[in-house]
Amino acid sequence: MIEQLLNKKDLSREDIIYVLNSTEEESGYLFKYSARKKEQHVGNNVYLRGLVEFSNICAKNCFYCGIRQANKKVKRYNITDKEILTAARYAYENNYGSLVLQSGELQSESFTTRIENLLKEIKRLSNNQLGITLSCGEQTEEVYKKWFEAGAHRYLLRIEASNPELYQKLHPLDDLHRFEKRLESLYLLKKCGYQTGTGVMIGLPFQSVEHLADDLLFMKNLDIDMCGMGPYIEHADTPLYQYRDQLLPLSERFVLTMKMVALLRIMMPDINIASTTALQAIDESGRTKMIQVGANVLMPNITPGQYKNDYALYENKPGIDKDIEDFKDYLEIQMKSAGNQIKYSEWGDSIHYKLKRKQPK
Ligand code: 5AD
Ligand code: SF4
Numbered sequence: 001m002i003e004q005l006l007n008k009k010d011l012s013r014e015d016i017i018y019v020l021n022s023t024e025e026e027s028g029y030l031f032k033y034s035a036r037k038k039e040q041h042v043g044n045n046v047y048l049r050g051l052v053e054f055s056n057i058c059a060k061n062c063f064y065c066g067i068r069q070a071n072k073k074v075k076r077y078n079i080t081d082k083e084i085l086t087a088a089r090y091a092y093e094n095n096y097g098s099l100v101l102q103s104g105e106l107q108s109e110s111f112t113t114r115i116e117n118l119l120k121e122i123k124r125l126s127n128n129q130l131g132i133t134l135s136c137g138e139q140t141e142e143v144y145k146k147w148f149e150a151g152a153h154r155y156l157l158r159i160e161a162s163n164p165e166l167y168q169k170l171h172p173l174d175d176l177h178r179f180e181k182r183l184e185s186l187y188l189l190k191k192c193g194y195q196t197g198t199g200v201m202i203g204l205p206f207q208s209v210e211h212l213a214d215d216l217l218f219m220k221n222l223d224i225d226m227c228g229m230g231p232y233i234e235h236a237d238t239p240l241y242q243y244r245d246q247l248l249p250l251s252e253r254f255v256l257t258m259k260m261v262a263l264l265r266i267m268m269p270d271i272n273i274a275s276t277t278a279l280q281a282i283d284e285s286g287r288t289k290m291i292q293v294g295a296n297v298l299m300p301n302i303t304p305g306q307y308k309n310d311y312a313l314y315e316n317k318p319g320i321d322k323d324i325e326d327f328k329d330y331l332e333i334q335m336k337s338a339g340n341q342i343k344y345s346e347w348g349d350s351i352h353y354k355l356k357r358k359q360p361k
Helices: 002-006 013-020 024-042 081-093 109-125 141-149 164-170 179-192 209-222 239-246 250-267 277-282 286-293 305-310 324-337 351-358
Strands: 045-055 098-103 131-135 154-156 195-198 226-228 272-275 341-343
Touching: 002 013, 002 024, 013 024, 013 209, 013 250, 024 250, 024 286, 045 081, 081 098, 081 109, 098 109, 098 154, 109 131, 109 141, 141 179, 154 226, 164 179, 179 195, 195 272, 209 250, 250 272, 250 277, 250 286, 272 286, 277 286, 286 324, 324 341
Parallel strands: 045 098, 045 341, 098 131, 131 154, 154 195, 195 226, 226 272
Antiparallel strands: none
């Protein structure tokens, strides 16, 4: 049954729901199928992006997030430009190929200018060799344009949940947290020329398998170039924690995430899919398993050591206190054992994006 279904040209909503509900035996087939799709379309390759979580200061109050503005228990930090540039140099010299600059969401002129200057400086210090992804939330078109011109060429902005009603249950009802604004930002990013990435959390309270099927169709309809999605993991100092008894067990959130990645690889075979850290919080080899079923991007955290513990979006966030040098060897071994090859010093741009640009509209 699942074999015939996966061979169809386009998966319908019902097909996707069937696959998300599939048995262990059936999902074994799914994972083999998606692994084959990956090999055919993007190769058994893994691209690295050194992740710098440069500030945990955020103006927003998403109900699920540990670093939400109202959480007074968080020690706020904002690493210096010098530290960011040192991390960028590290990524460049260690052949990561690309860098991701991530922070909480702030909208101000000084923030805009700071990022703009950093982008130019990173381009300069790496002789234009380092690719740069930004993940700094919703901004105006003018800001997105400025940053694009300064050297950022990819942008990650998760829709978090593509169903407006579900989105509303996860966010305060105010102007800072409007679903329409988030969607609009994704369109602006595409318009400005970014390789645009989005994603959702999996296993949220109030979320059904139907919502997840619609999330996948949303990404397909939006024609995204990249995706990062991972399991929702509860955090004690957040409003959503009160619903923890309604959540799926972590092991089920894990399997659902794997199925989502496998399905997305089948539905959008030539996009970039990140193997996200949240999966690692559930299973130590989660990241490698995700690579095996379809992901092709890894984002090792290279944020200067003393700050890593303060970027706690969720509990048990991994990669903390791991020595970066040991970690590089560890990754190399893990990826080899998964039949994949790390492509050092390459941007690893989304093939989907490149093909789209070549085709006349
Ligand atoms: N569990 C999992 N992921 C989370 N994020 C925020 N809070 C959580 C959580 N509790 C994710 C969001 C955000 C990204 C930076 O981290 O999807 O976009
Ligand atoms: Fe801020 Fe992002 Fe956390 Fe929302 S998810 S509170 S925007 S850091």
